[in-house]
Each structure stands twice: as C-alpha cells, then as structure tokens.
Amino acid sequence: MNFFLRLLGAAGLAATLLAQPSRAQEISETTLAQHILLVQAAEDKGVDFVFNHPFCQRKGLQGFYDGQVLGVCLGPTGEITENDLDTIRHEAHHMVQDCLGDGKADYQFEGDGSMYPNAYELALHAGLPLDTLTRIRMAYSHLDERDFLMEVEAFYVAHAINPLQIAEAINTLCSR
Numbered sequence: 001m002n003f004f005l006r007l008l009g010a011a012g013l014a015a016t017l018l019a020q021p022s023r024a025q026e027i028s029e030t031t032l033a034q035h036i037l038l039v040q041a042a043e044d045k046g047v048d049f050v051f052n053h054p055f056c057q058r059k060g061l062q063g064f065y066d067g068q069v070l071g072v073c074l075g076p077t078g079e080i081t082e083n084d085l086d087t088i089r090h091e092a093h094h095m096v097q098d099c100l101g102d103g104k105a106d107y108q109f110e111g112d113g114s115m116y117p118n119a120y121e122l123a124l125h126a127g128l129p130l131d132t133l134t135r136i137r138m139a140y141s142h143l144d145e146r147d148f149l150m151e152v153e154a155f156y157v158a159h160a161i162n163p164l165q166i167a168e169a170i171n172t173l174c175s176r
C-alpha cells in the first residue's frame with residue numbers, strides 16, 4: 001500500500017468535510033502562535049515544514065506527511081485559512097502516530113499506530129457526524145482497519161485537540 005497517497009486523500013477529505021461554512025474567519029494571533037509552536041516541534045525532531053511543496057501541484061492536495069516533510073498546500077490567495085490549520089494538526093498527528101511505536105519520525109508505523117483505543121467513538125463524541133465517518137470509510141475502503149482507524153484518529157485530533165497538545169505529544173514521543 002502506498003501510504004503517501006493515502007495521506008493525500010486524507011488531506012483532501014479534511015478540506016471537503018471539515019471546512020467551516022463559507023463565512024470568512026479571522027484567525028487570532030494566539031491560534032497562529034500555537035500552530036507555529038506545533039510546526040517548530042515537528043522541525044525540532046527533524047521534519048521540515050513546507051508551504052506549497054511541489055507535491056501541491058497534485059489536484060486537490062491540501063497537505064501531506066511523509067516522515068521527512070509536513071507539507072501544507074495553500075489556496076490560490078496564499079492566505080492561511082482555518083482549514084490549513086486543520087491540515088497542519090491532521091498531518092502533525094500522523095507524525096505523532098509515526099513516533100508512537102518506535103519513537104522515530106521515519107514513516108515506519110509500528111504497533112497499533114493509534115493513540116486512542118477507540119478513535120471511532122472519540123470522533124463521534126467530538127462531534128464528527130456519523131455520515132462524515134461513513135464517507136471517510138468509503139473514501140478509504142482500500143485501507144485495512146488499523147490504517148483506517150489511524151486516519152479517523154487524525155481527523156478527530158485535528159477537529160478536537162489543541163495544537164499545543166499535539167506539539168507536546170511530538171516532544172514526548174519523538175526522538176531526534
């Protein structure tokens with residue numbers, strides 16, 4: 001299975017399913033600062049953060065994580081949106097999952113790959129609609145149960161978990 005392509009799909013779904021309604025949102029300085037700290041945590045462990053990586057020419061790509069780069073693809077305006085921040089959290093959580101089993105951001109996902117024993121229930125509890133989860137399941141029908149739960153968990157974390165907590169998980173779980 002090509003893990004990388006799977007993550008491309010995940011980011012696209014994040015954009016489609018979790019984007020806020022069209023009302024323009026002002027991103028607070030605090031929120032931005034928290035995400036900068038998250039990105040710095042990833043970089044401190046050897047993963048580069050890149051806006052508009054060449055991979056972003058792939059249609060529909062919002063972001064990716066491949067063990068070396070955490071990439072976010074900005075829209076045509078080049079402005080950072082709430083959805084881009086969601087993408088950062090989603091892909092950063094894949095880095096957490098990467099480090100969970102072996103302590104290394106090396107794209108080797110050892111063990112369960114998930115932090116939570118039942119990411120599916122958590123996602124529902126956090127307010128992800130059941131039909132959204134069903135659509136994710138359909139979009140990721142090629143994934144086995146373990147990898148599907150890793151995806152759901154990343155959606156859950158991006159939706160419900162503070163970026164500082166994700167940064168703390170990276171600091172705690174990932175070695176340099």
Ligand SMILES: [Ca+2]
Nearest residue numbers: 098104106108
């Ligand atoms: Ca690993």
